[in-house]
Amino acid sequence: MILLWLIVVLVGGGLLAWLAARVHPLLCRWISLAAVLVDLALAFIEAFRHVSSGNAGMNTWFEQVDWSWIPQFGIHFHLALDGLSLLLVLLTLVLGVVSVVISWSANIKALGFYHLNLLWILAGILGVFLSLDLFLFYFSWELMLIPMYFLIAIWGGERRTYAAVKFFLFTQLSGLLMLIAILALYFAHYHATGVYTFQYTALLGTPLSPHMAMWIMLGFFIAFAVKLPMFPFHTWLPDACAEASTATNVILAGLLATTAGYGMIRFLFPMFPGAFRTFAPVAMTLAVLTILYGAILAFSQTNLMRLLAYASISHLGFVLLGIFSGSAIALQGAVMTLIAHGISTGALFVVAGSIEDRTHTREIGVMGGLWDTAPRLSGAGLFFALASLGLPGLGDFVGEFLILLGTYRSHIAMTVVAACGVLAATFYALRFVQLAFQGPNLRPWRLPDLALREGLTLGAMMVVLLWLGLYPQPVFHTFAQAANHLPALWR
């Protein structure tokens, strides 16, 4: 039941916040924060109950909710939690708290509707991580789009309409291809067994001809690849990031990509092992291309948000590489990277947003010498840039190191090229630090430094990254539970 509450609290909190905004703006903000915090507390309770109590690895699913929803199609309202989804739910809610907190002081029009969208997109993302019925999964997958569309289209920058429509069209088309794939699988399962069902566990063993399996897997893959985003389907992300507000960017880059990574781990290999193996070389090549392409483009951006978006694309290339490498170590690295990338990229967007609030620009060329006037902000910027370029001791390093380690055992050439991506990260991350924070303060900028609220948010994210970097064992331990019921290739 706690799984249902996770979603209900967010949906209900969103509605309440919307109504409360008419009474007082502060009430709306507090209700939103309370809703996300309650959810986070619930998720932590789950984590302590199942992971630390030592029964991890015993059951396939920690907890389940399974109700018949549309019996005519065999559709169930089926939520379930395992180690993988638990980790990502925690990430979602942490970034959810961050995005509510950093919207606090901003002067936001239609405040109530803004928070409604913010909480509902979090609910949609939780739905994706928890659904164990493919119809429900697709339902949540599509449902994420609408709040995000509004967040970009209403509260975005100058070209927000273009960015929002582009985002919507890319994800909708790829999503519909996934729907066709889901239905193809559904009917294939019916022909094999005579049962109409969308249940993940039932569909897992559906016998498919190699040809059919490949097509169905491609349908899923396209949807995930667009959302990740993978080269050459990535063009919507920089445009969206360049226009969206800070909190939106945190969710856009930090969480939507995570849903794609989750989808690949949960569905692609377990359902279509044969097709997955056949397709892996292509996907890995694309992953390496994504790493390099993202890094090179990040290096040449002048808009700070676009730089971060391309950097994010480059990191997500590693996730793709890790998932398709077929190695258990690399898969652990991919999960680690998803989490660390969510935190560090989210934090970088918070820093970038704080700079924008103060300087009213997103152009890196205009900044410079901010360290003189806002040392705490700049220090935070440096910290997260270092995290992003893979400094040992921080979460990103662990993830990318494991991916390269795991991939090296089977694909040496790919690993070598991908490692160049790590090198390139040094260039774009340090270029950002140098241009924005260091050098002479020519303007000269006179800016207020981090406020307590911002400082606490960023400080907490630093602690999480340090924890992930120095003591990643709880993450691996939790994921190991989920990996237990993943097929043998990954063990």
Place this chain on the structure above:
Amino acid sequence: MTASDVLALLPLLLIAGSSVAVLIAAAVGRNHAVAFGLSLAGLAASFCSVFFVPATQVTALLDIDGYALFFFGLISAASFAVALLAYGYLRNRDIDKEEFYVLLLVATLGAMILAASSHFASFFLGLEVLSIALYALIAYFGDRPLPVEAGIKYLVLAASSAAFLLFGIALIYADLGTMDFARIEHILAANPNPNLTLLLPGVALVVTGIGFKLALVPFHMWTPDVYQGAPAPVTAFVATVSKGGMFALLLRYFAQSGINRFAPALLVFTIIAIASMLAGNLLALLQSNVKRILAYSSIAHMGYLMVALEVGGAIGASAVVFYLVAYFIMTLGAFAVVTVLSAEHRDADQMEDYRGLFWRRPVLALIFTAMLLSLAGIPMTAGFLGKFYIIAAGAAAGSWALILILVIASTIGLFYYLRIVVILYQQPGDANQPLPLRMPAAGLVLAALTVILVWLGVYPSSMLQAIHTAIGSLL
């Protein structure tokens, strides 16, 4: 004709009776509220009668089975909503209002006859009753150029397409010697390889007549002009009741006569479906008038329905009916918003009328958004499940090419729905907004439609059950 036959005809008789009652009342003394009240009562009574009327075949002409009763309910409910919209829309205008309701009821009767027809004679009769009432309804504001132009256009094209239809019926009759759908089925079943010389042109001409009414490509030319010219409530009626009645007939005709079994006919329907989906969505991209956008979008929606129709079988038929229900709700909803925003001298069909609506009337803007997202097929709405059902039907039959085209077409469609949605949330311009009329009844319609839209989108089981029962009597 026995007493039970009369009872079975009750939904039709109630509509016909109330139209006569409105006429008599208007002859005694013109009163808008009385005409409105009588029509609502007639439509509501007809809707309620659907639940206890026995299902029987009444003469060879009308088959009042569960399927027909389902559509009776749908059509009378939709007309009920249109009447509520029309009341506020007509109230403050300097024009005779009572005849509007008479025409509306007669047109509703025509659509219901179509839904129950099991014979070409009743088919033609229903079609003409519907069309003739519509000519007058479309051109109801005789003092304005656009409605008159739309009415004339509809008159000329509908009359000529009716002639095609008649000729087609005659050819089929000449070949098979019957106009009864079920008898046609028998004859074709007994002779699987009939001589197609007369039959095929006959079917083609019938399809022309049906295609015109449904505005399928290439018979769609009238749609944008009529949608734009007709008063907004009438446009809502043309888009839903008129097309819905015809589609109900088409589905029955396919299911009962088995005439779609011939490969050439199937090929033609495939081409029509693809052309409607693509042309409707692509042409809508070029429009800047909201009513015209909705017109082209309705062409595309008819194309989606054709995909499910082609698939056939129980799943295809249920997909058609479910999608029609969803289409009724979202189209009525969209035109209800247009109606609500319309001023006295013109309908709110310019994009500018919608700029920044969210900041002026947030609830109305959110409802319009919900309707448009439903038309685009986004979850939590009836339109999503409808599209899901159609794609599922296509996947069940393995028509991958058709559903792939459907997916691409509906992504193109998303683009222009989003264009309207975007405008709703932009900062309001300083252009003079026309002062909308006050319509509390329309607000009620909008609220009800939104609730049903979301209800069907989230929990469609009971509707699916009802459709399953209705389809059961057809197949």
